[in-house]
Amino acid sequence: MSQLTSLPPVAQRTYVECKKCGCDRFHVVVAHTTATSAKVECEVCHAKKTLKVDSGKPKKAKTKVGVKRVQTKAISNRWDEVRSVLNETQKQPYNMKANFPLHTTIEHPKFGVGVVTAAALQSIEVVFEDGTRSLVHNRT
Ligand SMILES: [Zn+2]
8 A cells, every 4th residue: 555645635536445335445534633634535435534634744852851759969068058038937837738938947746847948829848957859839
C-alpha cells in the first residue's frame, strides 16, 4: 500500500482498502477530521473508515525533563536568608485550611518553625531549618 502524503479533497474518490469488502475499493471523502485524517466511505458497502496520511513531519519525541526538587540546594543558606524575616513572636500554627501569605512565620507541629518563601493559590513553600518543604494551604 502506498502511503499518501496529503489528504484528497472532500467529495473526491480515493482508492484505498476497505476492510469490510476485504479489498481495495473507491472511497468517497466525506470530511476532513484533522489535518492528517479524513472520513471516507466505501462506494460499495458504504462502510466508513478513517483515512490517515503521513504528514511527513517527524514525530516529536517527548522528552521528559526531570523536575528536580529545589530542596537539595544550599539548605542552610536559605535558612539564613529567612531568619531575617522570621518572627517568632508572630508565628502562626500551621493549618492546611488557613491562608499563609509570603513571609509569614509558621509553626508546624512536625517540622517546627519556618517561613513562607513562596505562596500559590493552594500551596506554599516553607523554609524550615532542616530544609524547604511544599505545604498546602487554603484548603476548604
Ligand atoms: Zn466496502
